[in-house]
Amino acid sequence: MFIQTKFYTIFSFLFGLGFYIFMKRAEAKTDHPKTLFFRRLLILLLFGFLHYVLLWDGDILHTYAITGFFLFLFYKREPRTILIWAIVLLSFMQFFTLLGSLLMALVPLDKLDLSSAVIPLENWGVHTEERFHSFYSEAIGNSLIMLPETLGLFLLGLYAGKKDIFRRTKELDTKLKKWQIIMFVLTLPMWFIMIHFFIKNQPYTPFSLMGITMISGKTLFIFYIFTLMRLLQKEKWQRLLRPFQYVGRMALTNYISHTIITLIVFGLFFKKYYPVPLWIGPLFCIAFYTLQIFISHWWLSRYQYGPLEYIWRLGTYGKMMPLKKKSKVS
Known part of the structure; x- marks a missing residue:
């Protein structure tokens, strides 16, 4: 309710914002800012590859690196164009995720191919070899499947950077408060659905609610960010955080x-x-x-x-x- 899909959304948003900040600073220092960020993405991809193969197939770094190359297409675009693309991409992904969740809910639990728990570090060499092959056969493809979601969140961060909203918190405080309330209110019915589903279904199968969970991830991550922006206007909260x-x-x-x-x-x-x-x-x-x-x-x-x-x-x-x-x- 509070964590799942709420924090990778924040990190993705911040990656897009970081891209904008990096490019603006690089433009002031070099004639080749895109080359620098291109290298930055390649090294991130290498980190992601090593993390995925040697440690954990839940790595997100390779997904960020692959998707990051598409940010070059939007850097010179107007903020309004970037926002429209972000909304379209996220809406596209939400529709198909929600559809997939509805179809998944219709499948009997005994028909689902559920993976068993794997003890960390057990048979590390075997699992490393398996992850090495799955990186090319699955991970890259999965990153491309998730591209509308990840790129959409990146673009929201890029939009925020271009609009300079983090330097205009006092000016935008009324709007921030308005959208803070709207996003929280929109999240409430989704929480109700999650709690109801958890109580009524044993064993609990969270993938059946993935569509709702991902939508709540968007509303609540915006609520979190706007809440922090408003809190950080106060010196007391600056010290605390x-x-x-x-x-x-x-x-x-x-x-x-x-x-x-x-x-x-x-x-x-x-x-x-x-x-x-x-x-x-x-x-x-x-x-x-x-x-x-x-x-x-x-x-x-x-x-x-x-x-x-x-x-x-x-x-x-x-x-x-x-x-x-x-x-x-x-």
């Missing part, structure tokens, strides 16, 4: 490290109890995310970039640059 910026500045490193630590913890320490009870998942995520805040803060107090962000940057610009922060001279 400031620690999260450290995790964001090391997003790539934290994303990969989360996979590694999760595989180690659940593959080694919970091996006898796998699959683990659902309540352990949220507790683990909260605890590990809190740890990432402290580690990210510690690292960035000494270094300019996260470890993987630094490698990403070296590959993008093709030259060495200092990693460690210069010591302050009193």
Whole structure:
């Protein structure tokens, strides 16, 4: 209700916004901004490939990289054109996802080919080989299938960048409040459907509700973003939320490290109890995310970039640059 499909939407939105910010800054420094971002995407694709094959087939980096190349088609477009394309692409994907969910709900549970739980790190070599082949046979194709969804969200971020909405929060506060309320109200009936479905159906089959879940992901992610924009106008909330910026500045490193630590913890320490009870998942995520805040803060107090962000940057610009922060001279 609150998490699934609500956060990849935010990250995708921020990727589109980040593309705009990167291109504007690169234009001021070089005559070849597209070349720099092209390299940036290629390196991200390599990170995604390694993450997918060696660690986890749920990787999102390769999808972002593949879809990111399509952003070049829209960079010079007018904001209105970008917004129209975003709405059309997202609506197209929502329609077919909703249709698929309705058809899935009609299929008896015993007829569905459900996968069994796989213990993390067990038969790692075999699974790595399987993931290597599935990257080419499935992952790339799945990324293209999801392209309308991912690109639509990227374009919303690009639109927000072109309209400079994050620098105009005070000016837009009335509109933000209006759409904040609208998005929350639109989410409420979808929550009711999810709760009703969960109570009435045992065992619970969430894929039957994927259409509703994805639609609620769009309404609630907009609600989340507009809520944060309004809260961050107040200094009290800026202080309270400031620690999260450290995790964001090391997003790539934290994303990969989360996979590694999760595989180690659940593959080694919970091996006898796998699959683990659902309540352990949220507790683990909260605890590990809190740890990432402290580690990210510690690292960035000494270094300019996260470890993987630094490698990403070296590959993008093709030259060495200092990693460690210069010591302050009193």
